[in-house]
Amino acid sequence: MARLTSASTCIYTQNMDDERLRQATADVRQSCLSMALRQAARALTQRYDSAVAGKGIRSTQFSLLVALAQAPSVPLSRLARAVVMDRTTLTRNLAPLVRRGLVAESGAKDKRVRSYALTARGKELLTRALPDWKSAQTRTLRVLTEGDAEQLRRILRNVVRAAQEG
Numbered sequence: 001m002a003r004l005t006s007a008s009t010c011i012y013t014q015n016m017d018d019e020r021l022r023q024a025t026a027d028v029r030q031s032c033l034s035m036a037l038r039q040a041a042r043a044l045t046q047r048y049d050s051a052v053a054g055k056g057i058r059s060t061q062f063s064l065l066v067a068l069a070q071a072p073s074v075p076l077s078r079l080a081r082a083v084v085m086d087r088t089t090l091t092r093n094l095a096p097l098v099r100r101g102l103v104a105e106s107g108a109k110d111k112r113v114r115s116y117a118l119t120a121r122g123k124e125l126l127t128r129a130l131p132d133w134k135s136a137q138t139r140t141l142r143v144l145t146e147g148d149a150e151q152l153r154r155i156l157r158n159v160v161r162a163a164q165e166g
Contacts, residue, residue, distance in 0.1 A: 033159070044140065051136035055129040061097055062133060064090075065118060065126045068103060073117040084160055097122070 029035065048059035057065070067083050068074065074082075080090045094116060097103040102122035106115050118126065141149055 037159070047140060048133065048136045051132045052129045055125055055132065056100075057125070057129065060093060062126075062129055064093060064097065065102065065122055065129075068116060068118045069123070069126060073106070073115050076114045076116065079116060084164075 045059055048062070052059060052062050063083065064079075067079060071079070071082065076087055076090065080087045083090065085093070094103060094105070098105050098116075100121075101119055102125055104117050104119050106117070107113070144152065
């Protein structure tokens with residue numbers, strides 16, 4: 001009969017811990033909403049990035065142009081809430097749009113408040129990018145019924161609301 005040494009016991013224990021870890025992480029991978037949403041978001045981002053790339057923008061920038069078209073001359077803090085992004089990240093994402101003259105930044109009477117608005121050039125680019133977005137949207141929706149798509153949008157709005165509430 002083989003005798004267990006402390007070294008073989010340690011290896012056995014380590015292997016058991018590895019197996020438990022593999023099982024626990026398999027459970028996470030199967031059930032984690034954050035991981036599933038991030039995976040879906042990355043896949044969709046790649047599709048929409050590809051669609052609007054010919055216009056010289058990424059899908060994240062397209063989304064900001066859309067948000068600004070909906071709320072002209074909006075303060076940074078309000079825009080950040082609308083696009084569910086922290087102010088630092090939003091500022092970093094707006095910077096190339098400002099440099100390219102697609103978005104204008106203006107200060108209010110209170111110099112601490114910065115507002116952003118689409119420029120004529122930004123509106124023109126957004127108008128040219130909309131058909132590309134529509135094409136990507138149509139390709140994406142082919143796998144969903146209209147009811148499924150609406151239910152998914154509703155669920156995602158609820159997820160955002162729940163995450164913001166803490």
